[in-house]
Amino acid sequence: MDAVRHGGIAQWPVHQGGELVSRMIKHFVRKVHGHPFARPRLVMALPDGASPILRAALRDLAYEADARRVFLVEHSFAVALGAGLPITEPAGRMIVDIGPRLTRIAILACGAVVAARTIHTGGDAVNAAIAALVAREHNLLLGEAEAEAVKLRAGPSWKPLDRHVIVRGLDPDSRHERVAWLPVQQLYEVTRAQADAIARGAAATLEHCPAELSADVAAHGAVLTGGGALLRGLARRLRAAMGIPVRRADRPVEALALGLGRYVDRLNPLGPRHPV
CATH class of the missing domain: 3.30.420.40 (ATPase, nucleotide binding domain)
Structure with a gap:
């Protein structure tokens, strides 16, 4: 508090x-x-x-x-207010809050939640996918903090995909820390399932609201909040999948x-x- x-x-x-x-x-x-x-x-x-x-x-x-x-x-409602959305206006606005375990998607208008959906995926699932990739490709054990750090090392965008990021993990055989290089392309591919699930959830939420509000969201787009919104390139990927503008809130982690x-x-x- x-x-x-x-x-x-x-x-x-x-x-x-x-x-x-x-x-x-x-x-x-x-x-x-x-x-x-x-x-x-x-x-x-x-x-x-x-x-x-x-x-x-x-x-x-x-x-x-x-x-x-x-x-x-x-x-x-609280997250949208923290992201600075004009949610008391009649025009519909979409908020996508990506938490550790759940992603909450909602469309708001006139100060009320018009449609909402919860997806059982979030930042923890992304970290688990990265840890599994490193274990499979490099035989290294990654902790939660290092998996989170790998996402940040990917830089402000997934492009160009031919770059590499440094990964520091525990070698289960020697029990010593070892460094490996992980292609950004592999990070992009391994997190595709989580991004696709969020995009499908957002599309399903749009289907359950009035047509005029769907048109508003198509015009104004969606705003990403929560720690999972820090996943590099996620806004661009959702924008391509949903066909609407998508941006990250200025302070996504503190939005609530x-x-x-x-x-x-x-x-x-x-x-x-x-x-x-």
């Missing part, structure tokens, strides 16, 4: 046990405010299309943690936190549908 002027920002898995979530809320409230009797307003993100039961459960947990007032914001913070700063001109 990050401190802001009007309250706190938090995100955690809402499916975990109630007691654990309540303790986490209390911990972060005290960490931000430094007082055991603080009763702040809380803004929390929850999955798009969450059931009324889940909303009520999370709200009750927040109040049990001594929150003065609770605002529940749909995940995609920024959105919740901006929501707090604007309490509450965004309409009665969001606070509970």
